[in-house]
Amino acid sequence: MIPPHDDPPTTRAAAPGPVGRIRFMDAQRVNLDGFAVENPELGLIALSSPYDPEPGLVLEDGVVTEMDGVKAADFDAIDAFIAAHGLDLTVAVEAMALSDVAAARMMVDPSIPRSEVVWLCAGMTPAKLARVLALLRPAELVMAMTKLRARRTPSNQAHVTNRLDDPLLLAADAATAAAFGFRELETTVPVLADAPSNAVAVSIGAAVGSPGVLVQCSVEEALELELGLRGFVSYAETVSLYGTEQVFTDGDDTPWSKAFLTSAYASRGIKMRVSSGAGAEVLMGGAERRSMLYLESRCVALARAMGAQGVQNGGIDGASVAGSVPRGVRGLMAENVMVMARNLESCSGxxxxxxxxDVRRTARTLPILLAGSDFICSGFGSIQRYDNMFGPSNWNAEDIDDYLAIQRDWGVDGGLRTADTGAIAALRERAAQAARAVYSWFGLADFTDEQVAAAVDAAGSKDLPGSDPVAVTNAARLIQETGLTMADVVTALQETGFEPEAERLLDMLKVRVGGDCLQTAAILTPEMRVLSLVTDPNDYTGPGTGYEPTPERQAEIDAIRQRRSVEDLRREQAAYASDALRPAGPAVQRGDPREVVIGVSPATGRDIWVTLSGLPVVEALRQLLAGLEEEGCVARIVRFHDTIDLGMIGLSAARLSGSGIGIGLQAKGTALIHRRDLAPLANLELYSIAPVLSAEDYRLMGVNAGRHAKGGTPEPARNPYTDEAIEARYHTRVVSLVAIERACCRAGAGPEELTL
Amino acid sequence: MTRAYSGRPVESVTVDAVRRGEVTRDDLRIHPETLEAQAVVAERHGNPQLAANFRRAAELALLPDEDVMRVYEALRPRRSTAAELSDLAEWLDGRSCHRNAALVREARDVYARRDLTR
Incomplete structure (x- = not known):
């Protein structure tokens, strides 16, 4: 990859550098990303390489003798496994004969049911399916994903890790993630030996947060299987597939060992999916000049052939390699849709x-969030970036509120919900206490009240005062050596007063016995109902069909904690109420040529007490008065009851005033200077952006009004400039404040003098 | 009613029973017949490969953890000779794991051709 503007060495006089506009653009964060020139030789090509094979399938006596241009005798291990197990030969002839465009249209067309598409795709070779997916444009991928995902109800998965493997923090963070709605939690370790401790701590925390949350610990294949056998994890995902034989065997597995592993998990009732994704082969220098989508197509075909119920793909560790080439991000989504087309669960990168x-990473996720996937993220970092031991995620604790807002903006279910602020505190406390109790029960570690309190309040591991990494490793070693199982943890929770959590953990063990979580795309609801391809099949066939949040779920999506109603604002304003402004009878016109009237809006000092900038209205008035006094003017405050229009308030004030100059002030802080001979919508000076006005600005407006009254022409005061999203920040409050003003308005009521 | 490997109805596995030490590992283990039933469901939902996986799993459900781990290890690249894989397949046949035995034999043949044997 080439850094931007790395000028070639030259012996001539240095060429002038880029102009300021370009230097400025260079300095933007997006230019920290690497962008590669497409290069099929290195596999740096997203959707189709000139070296991708022609799709093709030859059958003789019900056996595959040639696939995608390779004869059976030359099949590598991946070809051989797919040819032996992966293709539905009863439909293969029809599927391979279908044109690429016809197949692509079937994926998008809502009138063709999902079942028909997956039935046909079962007969397509890897090269064929890759070609079909490469035809889908972004909006078509959204349609195809909406229709083809296995489970009707979308969901999401979180990472829960920290730099210290601190069990109390892991438990508190797992409970938090569960409270935010994640139905799968994935942990891993910076120190491999800590794995059993992390698995136990996250499982306890998850059980505190919600019933039915699946938990995994991503480590080396054999250790992960062992954790599963002992009940410490309830699903597995780190079963990696690669698209070339070389890279596959470098990963120390073969399709057969991986297929066996798949059955091993199922034999213990443990849900599992495999992991693949574009870019992995490129990173390992083994792409064999194929496109990323074609290599991934081999992985996905293999996943189906092995009998895995689902695939985690969409780049994963190679996501930024895919992102570096043209159409790479589109390719990542095409991979997800490919998994769905093979009738498998998609955990969508x-x-x-x-x-x-921030713009690019959001743009990468948005179409998938809009379409909905079995799992939108195969690891939303529910903890802060620095605590993510998988490396920072595309979405992190820093972004949870963003994500919740985006769900609400589009009215889509991205799997998350707002967790009640008070409930989070209570859950974190209970999770940390439960982990402490279990560790103490088994003599694994003794934690202090201070450590619990620190973990409960911590936003991340950097907030923990000190920790003892040896203690964690010791605890993990003891779990490993003493042969503890999750059933023992159930007992410990029960004995130490955590009965509901004991119940929930036992339920997770019992789920294995029933086996329903082995079916495609299975998750558990908090009521312990299994949602899967079998029990909750996606039935999208166009508008008005398919998944729609229930009214309760929609309300949950809508109810982000930052939302405010007029009533909320009214209460907020009432907290600042005072008796500083008092009515002093009807206002009349006066003749003093040094007089300036300050007209205020109906709610000023009645229901509204603080301006949008946070300044008390009374203080704004005092500043205006002080400015006028500085200029030797006489001031009067008059409240107008019959209009909320600032121009009319200012003009009416000017008409009452002896000098013919008036100031208009709305309670929210907007202010202007008016003169009695001007049209209502005209003015001499205007502060239109109330949220940025300070006491000094009102003072200056008072001074200027005084100068106008004396016949001068002062330099107009200007709105302070801001490049912040000031409207986004204040418009909802403006709407509420205007509603309050409107409610105070009384037609026909005369102006009223106020004393301050 | 779902029965565990031990034959015990899973509903009878309560927290109290666990605490009293009245729950064995086999009371929390899936029964091969349950896997067969899941295989039928997978077949009905358009995924014969998932069904085949569940049927291999039904065989493995009978084996102790150590044996499962051992077979997995033997199937990894260049861990076993072709003869060792043949012996392993025979051993699996001896434990009524015929589908897994077939998988190991298939692996043996491909491994020999693709230089994946020891």
Whole structure:
């Protein structure tokens, strides 16, 4: 990859550098990302390489003798496994004969049911399915994903890790993630030996947060299986597939060992999916000049052939490699849709941070969030970036509120919900206490009240005062050596007063016995109902069909904690109420040529007490008065009851005033200077952006009004400039404040003098 | 009613029973017949490969953890000779794991051709 503007060495006089506009653009965060020139030789090509094979399938006596241009005798291990197990030969002839465009249209067309598409795709070779997916444009991918995902109800998965493997923090963070709605939690370790401790701590925390949350610990294949066998994790995901034989065996597995592993998990009732994703082969220098989508197509075909119920793909660790080439991000989504087309659960990437740019990383995820996937992220970092031991995610604790707001903006279910602020505190406390109790029960570690309190309040591991990494490793070693199982943890929770959590953990063990979580795309609801391809099949066939949040779920999506109603604002304003402004009878016109009237809006000092900038209204008035006094003017405050229009308030004030100059002030802080001979919508000076006005600005407006009254022409005061999203920040409050003003308005009521 | 590997109805596995030490590992283990039933469901939902996986799993459900780990290890690249894989398949046949035995034999043949044997 080439850094931007790395000028070639030259012996001539240095060429002038880029102009300021370009230097400025260079300095933006997106230019920290690497962008590669497409290069099929290195596999740096997203959707189709000139070296991708022609799709093709030859059958003889019900056996595959040639696939995608390779004869059976030359099949590598991946071809051989797919040819032997992966293709539905009863439909293969029809599927391979279908044109690429016809197949692509079937994926998008809502009138063709999902079942028909997956039935046909079962007969397509890897090269064929890759070609079909490469035809889908972004909006078509959204349609295809909406229709083809296995489970009707979308969901999401979180990472829960920290730099210290601190069990109390892991438990508190797992409970928090569960409270935010994540139905799968994935942990891992910076120190491999800590794995059993992390698995136990996260499982306890998850059980505190919600019933039915699946937990995994991503470590080396054999250790992960062992954790599963002992009940410490309830699903597995780190079963990696690669698209070339070389890279696959470098990963120390073969399709057969992985297929066996898949059955091993199922034999213990443990849900599992495999992991693949574009870019992995490129990173390992083994792409064999194929496109990323074609290599991934081999992985997905293999996943189906092995009998895995689902695939985690969409780049994963190679996401930024895919993101570096043209159409790479589109390719990541095409991979997800490919998994769905093979009738498998899609855990859709959006985990590894693929850009330094907030805009790019959001754009990468948005179509998938809009379409809905079995799991939108295969690892939303529910903890802060620095605590994510997988590396920072595309979405992190820093972004949870953003994500919740985006769900609400589009009215889509991205799997998350707002967790009640008070409930989070209580859950974190209970999770940390439960972990402490279990560790103490088994003599694994003794934690202090201070450590519990620190973990409960911590926003991340950097907030923990000190920790003892040896203690964690010791605890993990004891779990490993004493042969503890999750059933023992159930007992410990019960004995130490955590009965509901004991119940929930036992339920997770009992789920294995029933086996329903082995079916495609299975998750558990908090009521312990299994949602899967079997029990909750996606039935999208166009508008008005498919998944729609229930009214309760929609309300949950809508109810972000930052929302405010007029009533909320009224209460907020009432907290600042005072008796500083008092009515002093009807206002009349006066003749003093040094007089300036300050007209205020109906709610000023009645229901509204603080301006949008946070300044008390009374203080704004005092500043105006002080400015006028500085200029030797006489001032009067008059409240107008019959209008909330600032121009009319200012003009009416000017008409009452002896000098013919008036100031208009709305309670929210907007202010202007008016003169009695001007049209209502005209003015001499205007402060239109109330949220940025300070006491000094009102003082200056008072001074200027005084100068106008004396016949001068002062330099107009200007709105302080801001490049912040000031409207986004204040418009909802403006609407509420205007509503309050409107409610105070009384037609026909005369102006009223006020004393301050 | 779902029965565990031990034959015990899973509903009878309560926290109290666990605490009293009245729950064995086999009371929390899936029964091969349950896996067969799940295989039928997977077949009905358009995924014969998932069904085949569940049927291999039903065989493995009978094996102790150590044996499962051992077979997995033997199937990894260049861990076993072709002869060792043949012996392993025979051993699996001896434990009524015929589908897994077939998988190991298939692996043996491909491994020999693709230089994946020890």
């Amino acid at each position: 959006n985990d590894a941070l693929m850009s330094e740019s």
